[in-house]
Structure formats: structure tokens, C-alpha cells
Amino acid sequence: MPVSKWKTEFTALTMLIAAVVFVTDLTTPPPVAISLLYVALVLLTLFHPQKSISFMVAVSVTLFSLVALMLVPAGEIDAIVITNQIIAISGIWVAFLFILRYKTREQAGAKYRERLDALFTYATEGILIANAKGEIVMVNPMAGKQLHYDPSELIGKKIEVLIPDRLSKKHVGHREKFIADPHPRPMGQGMQLFAKRKDGSEFPVEISLSNFKTQEGTFVIAFIIDITQRRIIEELIRHEKELAQQYLDIAPVLFVVINQHGEVTLINQNGCQILGLTEPEIIGKNWFDIFIPEEIRESVRSEFNSMISGSKPLVPNFENEIVSSAGERKTISWKNIFIRDDHGNPVSVLSAGEDVTERKRQEEVIAKTSTELRNYTEEIAKLNAHLEKRVKDRTTELAETVHKLESANSILAIEIKERKTAEENLKASREELRQALSKEKELSELKSRFVTMASHEFRTPLSTILSSASLAGKYNDPEEVPKRIKHLNRIKSSVNNLTSILNDFLSLGKLEEGMVNSSPSKFNIIELGNDLIAEMREVTMNGQIIHFTHKGDTEIVFLDKNLTRNICINLLSNAIKYSPENKSIDFTVTTLPDKVILRIADQGIGIPKGEQQHIFDRFFRANNATNIQGTGLGLNIVKKYTELMDGTIRFESDGTNGTTFIVELPLRAPD
Secondary structure: OOHHHHHHHHHHHHHHHHHHHHHHHHHOOOOOOHHHHHHHHHHHHHHOOOHHHHHHHHHHHHHHHHHHHHHOOHHHOOHHHHHHHHHHHHHHHHHHHHHHHHHHHHHHHHHHHHHHHHHHHHOOOEEEEEEOOOEEEEEOHHHHHHHOOOHHHHOOOEHHHHOOHHHHHHHHHHHHHHHHOOOOEEOOOOOOEEEEOOOOOEEEEEEEEEEEEEOOEEEEEEEEEEOHHHHHHHHHHHHHHHHHHHHHHHOOOEEEEEEOOOEEEEEOHHHHHHHOOOHHHHOOOEHHHHHOOHHHHHHHHHHHHHHHHOOOOOOOEEEEEEEOOOOOEEEEEEEEEEEEOOOOOEEEEEEEEEEOHHHHHHHHHHHHHHHHHHHHHHHHHHHHHHHHHHHHHHHHHHHHOHHHHHHHHHHHHHHHHHHHHHHHHHHHHHHHHHHHHHHHHHHHHHHHHHHHHHHHHHHHHHHHHHHHHHHHOOOOOHHHHHHHHHHHHHHHHHHHHHHHHHHHHHHHHHHHOOOOOOOOEEEEHHHHHHHHHHHHHHHOOOOOEEEEEEEOOOOEEEEOHHHHHHHHHHHHHHHHHOOOOOOEEEEEEEEOOOEEEEEEEOOOOOOOHHHHHHOOOOOOOOHHHOOOOOOOOHHHHHHHHHHHOOOEEEEEOOOOOOOEEEEEEEOOOOO
16 A cells, blocks of 8 residues: 555544544543543554654644643543543653654664665675575575576575585585684685586686574575686786797897896796796896896995986996806896886886897907907008018119019019018908908897887887786776776787787898798789788777779789788788778779789878988888887888889878878799
């Protein structure tokens, strides 16, 4: 019945009874205390939940009692009548106060029970309550959802029905042990727990136990969390960490992360080889106590502490010696960056180090050789002066002794020939040494630029991987899964960037060493184009679309498929990278009888006019691309691939809006 209708009917009934009592009181001669029945009317409101009804009835019957007293004839009023009325009115308000207090307690209790019921019903964790015999007495909806049961189906069943069959017998002993000494604790601490659903399938869980006692006995509360998604995410994080470590391990430099306490928290395989220890033997050790020579240890430690605390700026480049496990000293050239927490405070230093011990030794050898060469040149100069003096002396002697002219000329010619031979040998030695010095200088510059590029380009992906992996580990609740997936996507994106950078370096190395050759074969150019579009679609930005068009009558071409594919991937990657979102990219292949023309056009940032002549130089990056990740090697590699196939590459750009690259590859008849 609606509350308003119940209130109206109850009020009307009460007023009707009050009116009957009032009329009876008027018609009954004193000293009969009919007015005491008003107390019963007030007590009757105990059965109505609202306090206002009790108050209204108390006021109404009080007024009835007073009116009845005033209507008693003056001659009939005595002390008994007045006393009865006072007792009746006092009883009315004592009864009202009792009812008020009772309803207040009942309403508070009802609210408390409603809150407990809401907590149990709407909890995001599964909750089971079992008695001392292991029989389930209560199940909340979330537990039923997790276990694929209707909650009513589990009431009265043993808790072991939810334990995998291989563990149910052991669980009985564990349950009885807990009942003997109940106290709140995690279940199976340090172990992997599984629950069994209604269909017999299992899933990983975390369970916390608690207990309470009532008159009915001891009860156990089990809080159940389904950690299936957490296990999947933890496995993904572990896999991504291993993949990131593999990329670090193949880098040709030493990578090490040192925390603010001077302890090593990460090191790659190359670093382990340089130090002569395994990774577990290095992780957690103090870098300065073990790997820095004793005579410079405290000064290096003090400089590190000043930088990590912020009292001094970070020194990006420096050299110092380290000591391997075998006691061997090596000179390392370092590039350093900070790893910061969410508040921007430095927590670790990431250092990329190149072992320059051999280079230093070679520089010393070159310096020594240069000194010896200068000394040798001075000796040659002295020898030339001496030879000239001898020639002069010989000429004088020939003038005085004509008969010895032929023999003297012969001797002089031999000596001049020997001098010329010595000079030619000296010139050849100088040229060989100059070429060696030039090659060594170029190699040193290439290594230095690689270390600088690697430390700069690896910094952001590695910082993202470390911070995202740390943050993802903190999001353990089911409602935080989207946050955890977001950080996993950031880790995947960073790993893809590292892969692209390392592919560029590996391709450049193979080209420099002459390990790449053109090996043409027949293939379908349209199928290659469609495969490339499907592959590159995975890395396009939001709203970007690649349009592929083929022109010409011929689909089968005779070219090096791998080199052609690498050229297209590199140019398409650049078009995606340097184009904004929601822009299209046109990829056109034109087959002619004597050549294939690849045309890739984007609507990106363009190439500045003043820098276009350097666009194919190694490590060159235009000023408008400095904030976009890259190595400056891609177009240099594309040009070398094109030249290997006797082709040409050119581009068109107004400097600010879009770029079109045109690659022409000649076709030759197969042997």
C-alpha cells in the first residue's frame, strides 16, 4: 500500500477512535477515567513508521482531553477529575517520548542494515560467507557472476565445490586449520590460486579471509578478486620488457642505469661483456664501489650525487676509466640523460658509453708515427743536401778529369735514381699514412655520431618504457585496466620506434661493408603494392589514408624485390611520419616497357628550400623535422638502394606544403 494512503487511513482511524473516546468521556460521569484510553491511542501509533503520526495523535488526544475537562460542569470538577486528566496527559506524552525513541533507533538500525546490504550486494569483489562446517550461507551477486552461478544455487553447498578437483581434498585441511585459529589474512600467500566455475573451467584469483562470530557460531568471509586480466597484462609487460632488453643487448655500446643510491638497475649485454660479469652479478651492486678505480672513486661519486640531487647540472658528455672484474682498466666515453619521476624529479641516470680504449691507443700510435715521420723527413732533407753537395763535388771533379766523365756520370745517375726512388717511396708512405689517418678519423666520427644519435633517439622510448612499465604495475584493480592498456600501447609504440632506428643503422652498416647487392627476379608489382599498403596501414596516424594506384599494362616486373620493397617502406614511413592526421598519401606505380616509376606524394610539412640540396646526406635532418623522431639515415639508404639498381631518385617540394618523391628503376630482360 502506498505510504500516503496508509498514512491517511491510519490517521482517520485513530481520529475516529479518539472521537469515540472523547464522546464516551463526555457522557460518562466522574470519577470514571475514560481519558486514560488516550494513552492507548498514542501507543497504537507504534505500528506506523512515521514519527509525525505519533506527534499528531499525541497533540490531538491532548486537545480532546483538555476540551473534555473544560466541558465538565463546574459543580462536578473535583481533585479526582483533575488528577485523572493530569495522569492521562502525562501518560500521553510519556508514551509519545517512548515511541519517538523507539522509532529513532529502529530507523537508524534500518539504515545501517540497508547500507550493509548495499555494500554486500553492489561490491565490486566477490564475497562468500561460510559457516564453521564449510557450508556456504551467503553469496553476493559479483561472486555469482565470477563463478557463473546464481547465488541461490550455492547456498548450503560446501566451499570445496568452488575449488579445483586436484586441490579440493587439501583445502578441507586448510579450512579446518583456519577455523581452529581464525584471523584476517591473505589466502595461499606466495602461491597461485585458482577457482572453479560452474562449467568446470578455472580462473586465477586473489582471496582474502576474515571471520566473525554470532550466537550461531563462527563464520568465515572470503573476498574474491578475478585476476585473469591482470595475469594477461603482467605477461604482456614481461614480454615487452624482455623485447626492450633484447634491443638494448644488440646495441654496440654500453647502456647502464644508475639510481640515486648509486646502484645499477639496468645494464645491457655489451656492458656485461665489458665488465666481465653476468647481469645478475651486476644488478643491485654499487657502481662506484665496484667499477670505478679507487683513486677517482670518491670524486666521481661526489659529482654524481651533486647532479642527481640537482645542486649541479647534468654533464652530458665526459670520459673516465672503469675497472672490469678481471682488474682490466678501460676508458669509456659517456653520454648521459636523466630519468625522471611523474613530478619531474631525477631518480636515475641513463648512460650510453663507448669503449674508446683502443681508439686512445691508436691515437697514441698515430701521434708516435707522426713524430717518427717528421724525423724521417728531416733525415731525408739532410740526405738531399748531402747528395747535392756530392753532385757539386762530382761536377768539379769531372771538369778537372775529363777522362773520368763517363764513369762519374754513371755513378751520379745511379745515385740520382736512388734518391728519386727514395723520394717516391717517401711520397707513397706519406699518402698511405694520410689515407689511414683519414679513414680512422672518418670511422671515429661515425662512431661518435652513432653514440650521440643512439643516446638521443633511445632516450625518449626507453624513458617511456621504464615509466609506463612502472605505472602499469600499479594499476591492479579491474577498473584500472584501461589505464594499464594505455601504458602497454605506449611501450609497444616505443619498441616500434627503437626497431625502426636499429633497422636504419643495420642497413647503413651492410651498405658500407658492401654486403648488399641487387638480385633481380620476376614478381607482381601490384601484389607488392597491396601488401605494402596493408602493412603500412598499421602504423598510420588517426585519419590518414594511403591511396594505391597502378598505371600501365604490365604487372610482372624484373627487379630486386627486397630493395624495391625497402625503398617503398622507407618513403611511405616518411610520408606517414611527416604528415598530420586526417591527410591522405598517394602511392602510384607506373610500369613502362623500359622502366618502373614509383611516385609517393604526401601533404606533410615539406622540405625547406634552403636545405633541399642536403636531403640525401647521411645523418642530415631538416630544421622543421627536429621535433619528429628519426635518424637522418632513411633517405641516404633509399638513394644507395636506388643506385644499386641503376635507378634515379628525385623529389618535388615547395618547402612548406607536402613532398613528392619519384623513383625511376630501369627494367632489364632476364638472362
